[in-house]
Amino acid sequence: MVKLVWEDKNNITSNIDKLKKKYLSDFKKIEILSSSSETHAKKKNFSYKWKNKLFWGENLDVLYYLLNDFEEKIDLIYIDPPFFSGSNYHIKIKDNDLHYDSIAYYDHWEKNIDSYLQMLYERIILFKELLSKKGLIFIHIDWHASHYIRAILDEVFGQNRFVNHIVWYYYNKYSAGKRNLPRGHDDIMCYSKTSNYTFNEIRIQRKKPRKQLKREMVNGVLKNVKGEDGHVVYRIVKDKKMDDVWKIPCMQPASKEWTGFPTQKHHKLLERIIKLGSNEGDLIADFFCGSGTTVLIAEKLKRKWIGCDISEYAIYLTRKRILNFQNNLKETLFPFEVYTKLTEDRQKLLDSSFFNKDLSIKRKK
Ligand SMILES: C[S@@+](CC[C@H](N)C(=O)[O-])C[C@H]1O[C@@H](n2cnc3c(N)ncnc32)[C@H](O)[C@@H]1O
Numbered sequence: 001m002v003k004l005v006w007e008d009k010n011n012i013t014s015n016i017d018k019l020k021k022k023y024l025s026d027f028k029k030i031e032i033l034s035s036s037s038e039t040h041a042k043k044k045n046f047s048y049k050w051k052n053k054l055f056w057g058e059n060l061d062v063l064y065y066l067l068n069d070f071e072e073k074i075d076l077i078y079i080d081p082p083f084f085s086g087s088n089y090h091i092k093i094k095d096n097d098l099h100y101d102s103i104a105y106y107d108h109w110e111k112n113i114d115s116y117l118q119m120l121y122e123r124i125i126l127f128k129e130l131l132s133k134k135g136l137i138f139i140h141i142d143w144h145a146s147h148y149i150r151a152i153l154d155e156v157f158g159q160n161r162f163v164n165h166i167v168w169y170y171y172n173k174y175s176a177g178k179r180n181l182p183r184g185h186d187d188i189m190c191y192s193k194t195s196n197y198t199f200n201e202i203r204i205q206r207k208k209p210r211k212q213l214k215r216e217m218v219n220g221v222l223k224n225v226k227g228e229d230g231h232v233v234y235r236i237v238k239d240k241k242m243d244d245v246w247k248i249p250c251m252q253p254a255s256k257e258w259t260g261f262p263t264q265k266h267h268k269l270l271e272r273i274i275k276l277g278s279n280e281g282d283l284i285a286d287f288f289c290g291s292g293t294t295v296l297i298a299e300k301l302k303r304k305w306i307g308c309d310i311s312e313y314a315i316y317l318t319r320k321r322i323l324n325f326q327n328n329l330k331e332t333l334f335p336f337e338v339y340t341k342l343t344e345d346r347q348k349l350l351d352s353s354f355f356n357k358d359l360s361i362k363r364k365k
Pocket residue numbers: 057058059060080081082104105106261262263264265266287288289290291292293294308309310311314
């Protein structure tokens with residue numbers, strides 16, 4: 001089979017067991033949030049002992065840590081990692097009277113594409129270990145590296161585990177192209193762990209109802225249905241099976257869902273992905289969760305979730321979005337716990353009650 005090669009390519013599998021043990025004692029629970037969960041979870045027949053998990057830290061460490069308890073336990077993984085764009089993403093913060101700028105996250109790669117590919121390669125190997133037998137993975141990238149990532153996914157999951165290359169066509173984002181066509185889409189690669197994966201059909205409304213021949217399966221062959229008069233029969237269809245080109249807008253500051261976090265993805269995109277590849281009670285994970293769109297939609301759709309991000313702003317927003325949702329609903333399916341590997345800097349931030357502050361975060365153009 002075709003394999004991609006880059007400088008210092010390293011298949012990390014020989015070290016997995018050692019690293020699983022190494023990270024076991026590193027992560028500490030720093031909070032458990034919300035309390036009214038047990039009866040509601042019981043009512044829904046879910047294991048009420050479950051608590052959703054938000055990790056503040058380097059996701060590679062978190063993946064090794066999770067392998068101790070979650071091998072083949074996660075039903076759907078969606079990631080929206082840095083795209084190898086070469087930019088860093090800035091935000092403006094207002095904290096009472098204090099205004100300052102900060103970097104929300106970095107997308108700069110010292111050793112160029114080689115270090116970027118190695119970063120995703122080693123994580124993709126571990127994602128596969130964590131995915132359940134019915135599991136699906138969705139990797140969200142764009143033109144900068146999608147051609148390479150597809151080859152890596154073929155190598156790790158197998159070419160026959162390719163499910164879809166979804167094109168997210170966002171029609172409302174300005175893209176200047178003088179010597180190329182304006183770029184108007186991202187790529188979401190979907191692969192399965194086995195051939196027996198969860199896949200729910202989604203139907204979407206047609207712009208106009210359409211007259212269609214009525215057909216039925218007869219001995220495994222699709223045939224036109226005929227009426228008593230021997231003529232073919234028509235039906236009016238208002239919806240159609242969703243295909244792999246999704247026309248969904250980019251998040252706009254005017255949206256009430258807007259958090260100010262750069263590259264926040266549209267909730268409708270995550271709704272489709274989660275409904276397509278999982279059922280109520282399934283476990284969803286996003287290891288580059290940013291403002292927490294995936295885990296919020298998982299929570300709304302009554303899935304269990306694990307989120308992770310290295311940026312304190314991402315954890316601040318994710319935590320706040322989930323708490324707001326739970327408070328508005330006045331009931332909680334599951335509580336959630338926040339974990340981190342406590343460093344001096346993180347301890348300082350916790351001591352300053354950073355997560356309980358009322359910050360205003362805005363994307364800096
Ligand atoms: C494109 S953003 C995700 C946006 C998210 N989908 C949303 O809707 O808000 C990528 C995120 O990955 C995080 N990230 C980058 N490298 C990481 C790493 N090694 N470990 C954990 N998080 C990382 C960044 O902090 C950033 O929040």
